Amino acid sequence: MSDTVTIIDNRTGKQLNCPVLQGVMGPPVIDIKHLYKELGMFTYDPGYGSTSSCKSAITYLDGEQGVLMYRGYPIEQLAEQSTFLEVCYLLIYGELPSRLQMDEWETGIKMHTMTHEHLSRFYTGYRYDAHPMSIMGGVVNAIASYYHDATDIYDAGQRLMTAKRVIGKMPNIASKCYRYAIGLPFVYPDNSLSYIENFMNMTFSKPSEKYKPSPVAVRALDLLFILHADHEQNASTSTVRLAASAETNPFACIAAGIATLWGKAHGGANEAVIKMLEEIEHPRNIRKFLDRAKDKDDSFRLMGFGHRVYKNYDPRATIIRKACHELLGEMGLNQPMFEIAMELERIALEDGYFIERKLYPNVDFYSGLIYQALNIPSEMFTVMFALARSAGWVAQWMELMVDSDFRIGRPRQLYIGKEKRDYIPISQRS
Numbered sequence: 001m002s003d004t005v006t007i008i009d010n011r012t013g014k015q016l017n018c019p020v021l022q023g024v025m026g027p028p029v030i031d032i033k034h035l036y037k038e039l040g041m042f043t044y045d046p047g048y049g050s051t052s053s054c055k056s057a058i059t060y061l062d063g064e065q066g067v068l069m070y071r072g073y074p075i076e077q078l079a080e081q082s083t084f085l086e087v088c089y090l091l092i093y094g095e096l097p098s099r100l101q102m103d104e105w106e107t108g109i110k111m112h113t114m115t116h117e118h119l120s121r122f123y124t125g126y127r128y129d130a131h132p133m134s135i136m137g138g139v140v141n142a143i144a145s146y147y148h149d150a151t152d153i154y155d156a157g158q159r160l161m162t163a164k165r166v167i168g169k170m171p172n173i174a175s176k177c178y179r180y181a182i183g184l185p186f187v188y189p190d191n192s193l194s195y196i197e198n199f200m201n202m203t204f205s206k207p208s209e210k211y212k213p214s215p216v217a218v219r220a221l222d223l224l225f226i227l228h229a230d231h232e233q234n235a236s237t238s239t240v241r242l243a244a245s246a247e248t249n250p251f252a253c254i255a256a257g258i259a260t261l262w263g264k265a266h267g268g269a270n271e272a273v274i275k276m277l278e279e280i281e282h283p284r285n286i287r288k289f290l291d292r293a294k295d296k297d298d299s300f301r302l303m304g305f306g307h308r309v310y311k312n313y314d315p316r317a318t319i320i321r322k323a324c325h326e327l328l329g330e331m332g333l334n335q336p337m338f339e340i341a342m343e344l345e346r347i348a349l350e351d352g353y354f355i356e357r358k359l360y361p362n363v364d365f366y367s368g369l370i371y372q373a374l375n376i377p378s379e380m381f382t383v384m385f386a387l388a389r390s391a392g393w394v395a396q397w398m399e400l401m402v403d404s405d406f407r408i409g410r411p412r413q414l415y416i417g418k419e420k421r422d423y424i425p426i427s428q429r430s
Contacts, residue, residue: 005030009039025060042412049308053233054241055403058091058395061232066312070230071095079319084225084388085109085167085195091230091395092163106195112168113189113198116146123180132177132383133268137258139173144251153247159398162250166394171199174387178203178380196222199387204375216330217374223323224367227316228385230392232309236260236267240393244400245409257393258386267382267389270368273304274337274378283343290344294353304365305348306357316363324366327373338369 008015016038019031029052036042045051060069068075071090078087089097089105097105122142126135147165152158176186179202187202196218205211231237240257244250261267280289293302307314328335345361348354371381400406 007032007035007039009041012039014039023055026062036412042414044414048238053238053409054400055405056233056396056399057094058399059230059232059392061309063307063309063311066310066315068231068315075227075315076319079223079226082226083195084222084229084391087226087229088167088391091391092160092398108164109168109195110189110191112165113172113191115143115169115172119143119146120176120186123176126180128181128183130181131262132174132181132380133258133262133386135177135180136173136383136386137255137262139177140251140258141255143169144249144255147251148249151249153250153401159250159401163394163398166250166254166390170387170390171195172202174380174383175199175202177383178376181377181379194218196225214331216327220323220327220370221374224320224370224384225388227319227363227367228388230389230395234266234308235263236389237393237396241396241400242409244397245407247408250394250397253397254390254393257389261386261389262382267385269303269362269364270371270385271378271381273341273364274368274372274381276303277337277340277344280340280344283340286340286344286347290348290351302348302354302359305354305361306359307362310360310362311358313360314362317361317365320363320366320370321361324369324373327370331373335369335373337372341365341369 003020004017005020006015006017016035018035021029021031023029032043043051058071060072061067070078070087071094073090073096078090082090085106086097086102088109089102119139119142122139123135126138147162151162172189179186185207187205189198190201191198193201197213200213200218200221201211204213233241236257239260240253243253243256248256264272276289280286289300290302292298292300324338328338345365348359367385368378368381371384372378376384
């Protein structure tokens, strides 16, 4: 394969030889950074569907083959054998830890599970029925004020400290979003518990009762966090990187990611899946809703199917589907919506319309069912997603800070507005 691609401007005859960059895996990339300088043109790529915005060694995704890897490790192996906190270490450091390194990492995270006491008052400024993602984004942004002058983003030690703070504090923040909404008192972290157990205790315990989380539920939640930890350059991760490129406080960068993740086309999709399944109500109604999804004049969309990148089965969906079966079975739960979901999946995957468009179930299709089985309300689903994804966000932020190509992000545009015109005083306008 040639190591350059020649771009020719047929208007002027000028040409530019662009280097072709080849990563370890995945399609090659055309380096066009000199395009404007040499040919006076930009590229036009709405949604960045054909644009590599950065170099990254963190996550590899092959949408055609349905492959997802963190630092080279297949997601299936990590889901089966690892823990979320070990995956966090992997994302941050690039390698799996030794036993000693893992012990030190867990201790380091536990040192940062507390938040400043003043921050607890911040929650009371929100309406009682505020969406938890609104609260989470505001609280994380507020944390920036506690570390603004003490964070040198170009100091490796302080970047690592920031990563530990983010990963350590997010369960505390998320649990308070839940408890504030339902009127329960906040619970301090208990560092004698594991990361997931500590989060569940802060979230679900009551002052009058001893709380003991189900081991099955702990493992199910740990699994979901692993699957949500990172996912290449999606909308929220790209937002974190773009904010970071302006040398923004890292907590403010995470808050920007939270704001983007809140969108129903992104992290809010699993909440939308539950609402859709509730609307379907019974398996006998599935055909009617599938017909609506195929009707171009109907605004109804089949949530949890299809993906911007995956044109094959989302590997995370396969893992979660199995976990959902096991969770409901081991906890002895009767989940009618799970039966609707399985039947919907079966019928849709036999329908030519969805097969032709490669609309397979994605990670959101079953993750909401697991959260619901754990008695987590639907408005908290995206908060759970953000808790897990913050590990990937901070890893991506750290990677950007040492990138040799680091510069502030500045996309350009195709201007389609008015040509130059002169101002007319209001007294002379008809």
